[in-house]
Amino acid sequence: MATDFWSSSHNKRWIVDRATLKQARIDDLHYVENAEQLDFLNIYFANVISKLGKRLQVRQRVIATATVFFRRFYTKNSYCETDPFIVISACCYVAAKAEESPVHIKNVVSESRLLFSREILTTPAEHAADFDTEEEYGIKHFPSDNSKLAEMEFYLVHDLECDLIVFHPYRTLMALCGKEAILNVAEAGELGIGVDGGPRYWGTGEGKLELEEGPLQMAWFIINDTYRSELCLLYPPHMIAIAAIYLTLVLNVTTRAAIQTQAQAQNQPAPPPTRRSSRTSSSGTHKKAPQDIVGFMAGLNVSMSLVATIAQEIIALYTLWDRYKEDATPESSRSTFGRPPSSASAGTKRSAASRDTSVFMGSEELSTAGTPRLADDVVTPAFLTHLLFRMREARLADVSHPATGRPVAVNKMLERTQAAG
Amino acid sequence: MASDHPAVLDDNRREHSRPLSPQRGRDHDLEQISRPHTPTRGGRDELYSIVSQVGEGTFGKVYKARNAMNGLYVALKRIRMESERDGFPVTAMREIKLLQSLRHDNVVRLYEMMVSNGSVYMVFEYMDHDLTGILSQTGFSFTDAHLKSLCRQMLAGLAYLHHKGVIHRDIKGSNILVNNRGELKLGDFGLARFYQKRRRSDYTNRVITLWYRPPELLFGATVYGPEVDMWSAGCIMLELFTKKPVFQGTDEIHQLEFIFKILGTPSPERWPGVSDLPWYELVKPKEVIPNHFRDMFRKWLSPAGLDLAEQLLAFDPTKRVTAVQAMEASYFKDENPPAAMPVGLANLEGEWHELETKRERAKKRRRTDGGTQ
Incomplete structure (x- = not known):
């Protein structure tokens, strides 16, 4: 089957290793204080894409695709040599078209203008002081001309090598939890949807995991959150989905209780004919026999060590995100992102939440117990916006007055072609 | 600078034709086509040289072209960009997505995508x-x-x-x-x-x-x-x-x-x-x-x-x-x-496309019109 994940460009060309990502950021690294700031930028950009996507009223899937496009673009370009804001707009614009729910270019331009001018205006005074005049902002104003965005779209599609088909973990999540009916509506126009059932493209698994609405939503939110990192470039989407399910099972109160019951049952000396049946039969506290969660995970037939690695990276992302605050003032932010996710184990209580929410947002009410943070430990969007300006300025200065006396090659595309030739 | 040029500092990338996926040949027989050629300015040394126009697609002209590296013929379908104020046509995007996911003996093969002189080309296997x-x-x-x-x-x-x-x-x-x-x-x-x-x-x-x-x-x-x-x-x-x-x-x-x-x-x-x-x-x-x-x-x-x-x-x-x-x-x-x-x-002598048939007919009509006058 030519349209499956394994033969797709996503799998063949766009799953990269850490070294490649490091290489892609090598220029940017000169203009930041530490590599961590680049990780914060990953969160920041994903948030901006998500905000723009919501303004454009596109589905979560379009936002996810736009984020993947953005990450792919920046495996070949540097933040300091480009204007990430117009790249973000172009990513949203292309993603909407690629996912069969196009938005008008004028709409993208006007919403981008509104959003980005606000992003810049939320600058707190201490950061604004770094900049000499108001005119500095003028440069960053988003072009009102449609053709600028259309031109950027051209470069974007070029660097994406016209590979517009992106796979996402949501599909695996829904397939594993037997919610394909919902999937069909949610992902109309996606490849292979018209194809009759067909086997899963990985693993053996016939097993289905029965998740209640709460845990299922939590897993969905965790997947949303993974786009704040570069995970979508590093691992296949179905592995990310399994890692999200794994985290949900451990962190969510009900599922964790089920696993604990199961583990206790296993430890009790019972005379089992087979292991599996003993597990399912020995704990009768629920109405029906609880499902064999551990057995389900084992039956997935994927590398559990890789799942654990991805889960670790997701937790690392949350630890970092904990220090990222949307609000400019540290006081108010504490109530928003005050807690590491491991303690957010009660999971989301919001039942009617929409699908674009993060786990963090979902656990807001739990965050009052969060430890207070020092202000200098915290990174704000305003700070990152200014960091981007400074990077860009410094890069421009370096290019026009190179310290080495030698002109710096700016066009990486040209560099690569020359190397190849 | 930033205001009159989106995102990229240098416009060189639009100058010469370059296959969009140079680093990997998708198929053995395509390795030749997919390999990047030495970048040179000007049209003469481009990877594909256009032989003739063979058709008019839904959103652009179709050309017969020859690969300078291996001498193989391809069909180049140009996606009209300049007339599109909304950027990349959504129909073209759909066609690319569809063709990239189809592979069958009775469906035309899309070899790759290519950008040259500010146009996007789809590179197809050539059909006579x-x-x-x-x-x-x-x-x-x-x-x-x-x-x-x-x-x-x-x-x-x-x-x-x-x-x-x-x-x-x-x-x-x-x-x-x-x-x-x-x-x-x-x-x-x-x-x-x-x-x-x-x-x-x-x-x-x-x-x-x-x-x-x-x-x-x-x-x-x-x-x-x-x-x-x-x-x-x-x-x-x-x-x-x-x-x-x-x-x-x-x-x-x-x-x-x-x-x-x-x-x-x-x-x-x-x-x-x-x-x-x-x-x-x-x-x-x-x-x-x-x-x-x-x-x-x-x-x-x-x-x-x-x-x-x-x-x-x-x-x-x-x-x-x-x-x-x-x-x-x-x-x-x-x-x-x-x-x-x-x-x-x-x-069979010659190549037969609707375009040529139409032109032939038009020529004949002109000739007969001329004769009756």
Whole structure:
């Protein structure tokens, strides 16, 4: 089957290793204080894409695709040599078209203008002081001309090598939890949807995991959150989905209780004919026999060590995100992102939440117990916006007055072609 | 600087043609094509040199071009960008996505995408002829076995598309490509789209070139499926034998009248639900016409061929055969002669595309016009 994940460009060309990502950021690294700031930028950009996507009223899937496009673009370009804001707009614009729910270019331009001018205006005074005049902002104003965005779209599609088909973990999540009916509506126009059932493209698994609405939503939110990192470039989407399910099972109160019951049952000396049946039969506290969660995970037939690695990276992302605050003032932010996710184990209580929410947002009410943070430990969007300006300025200065006396090659595309030739 | 140039500091990347995926050959035979050439400015040393124009696609011209590295011919389809104020056309994006996910002997292969001089090109395998062109030439005559093979290959391509959940929505002579080895491939996916098998959804009914448009679309249906392609396939099947399009209407109403004249008027028994279609009251037949189909085509088609064509041209979309069913027809399975690929096309002089046929006709017309004056 030519349209499956394994033969797709996503799998063949766009799953990269850490070294490649490091290489892609090598220029940017000169203009930041530490590599961590680049990780914060990953969160920041994903948030901006998500905000723009919501303004454009596109589905979560379009936002996810736009984020993947953005990450792919920046495996070949540097933040300091480009204007990430117009790249973000172009990513949203292309993603909407690629996912069969196009938005008008004028709409993208006007919403981008509104959003980005606000992003810049939320600058707190201490950061604004770094900049000499108001005119500095003028440069960053988003072009009102449609053709600028259309031109950027051209470069974007070029660097994406016209590979517009992106796979996402949501599909695996829904397939594993037997919610394909919902999937069909949610992902109309996606490849292979018209194809009759067909086997899963990985693993053996016939097993289905029965998740209640709460845990299922939590897993969905965790997947949303993974786009704040570069995970979508590093691992296949179905592995990310399994890692999200794994985290949900451990962190969510009900599922964790089920696993604990199961583990206790296993430890009790019972005379089992087979292991599996003993597990399912020995704990009768629920109405029906609880499902064999551990057995389900084992039956997935994927590398559990890789799942654990991805889960670790997701937790690392949350630890970092904990220090990222949307609000400019540290006081108010504490109530928003005050807690590491491991303690957010009660999971989301919001039942009617929409699908674009993060786990963090979902656990807001739990965050009052969060430890207070020092202000200098915290990174704000305003700070990152200014960091981007400074990077860009410094890069421009370096290019026009190179310290080495030698002109710096700016066009990486040209560099690569020359190397190849 | 930033304000007059989005994102990139240097515009050099638009200057020279460069395959979009230089670092990896997708297939062994493509490694040559996919490898980047030495970058040089100016057009002469470009990877592909254009030989001639061979067609006009839904959103741009199609050229025959030669790969300078390996001498192989390709078809370059240029996506018009300058006329698109909204940037990359959504139809082009759809076609790229579709073709990247399709791989079948009877579907034209998209080798790669390429950017040159500010245009995006789709690089296809080169096909020597299209069906309209090849049926209009007189240098090679097709036997019944050849025509059976062409018909079967078309149905095999459609069966694959429909299995993949894709409706082509523009099956016609100039979109059916034939090469010198006698292979037939479906091309131009500019109007194609994915459809959902389980849930019927609303689409535009302004698709499919008029002569190949099924009656339900002419009656205004917006909820349809792959059956629309099967009607077009029926038209093509007849055209293989008659050498020219069968239902040549001038507008939607005339098109329906043309169809009725041959196939008769649809009765509620023949097509339950026809009267519920949106435009039925506007364009319904004024008088009852009997079906003349068999009388008219008996001299062209064999009995089993007539049966299949009739099933493809069923008025009621629910009764129309699917591509898979059509391939199982007695016409292919039992009736002699068995299908044979028209391999003799290799000896045919020239390349036959609709574009050339049209130009030839125009030239002739000019000549005769000049003669009468």
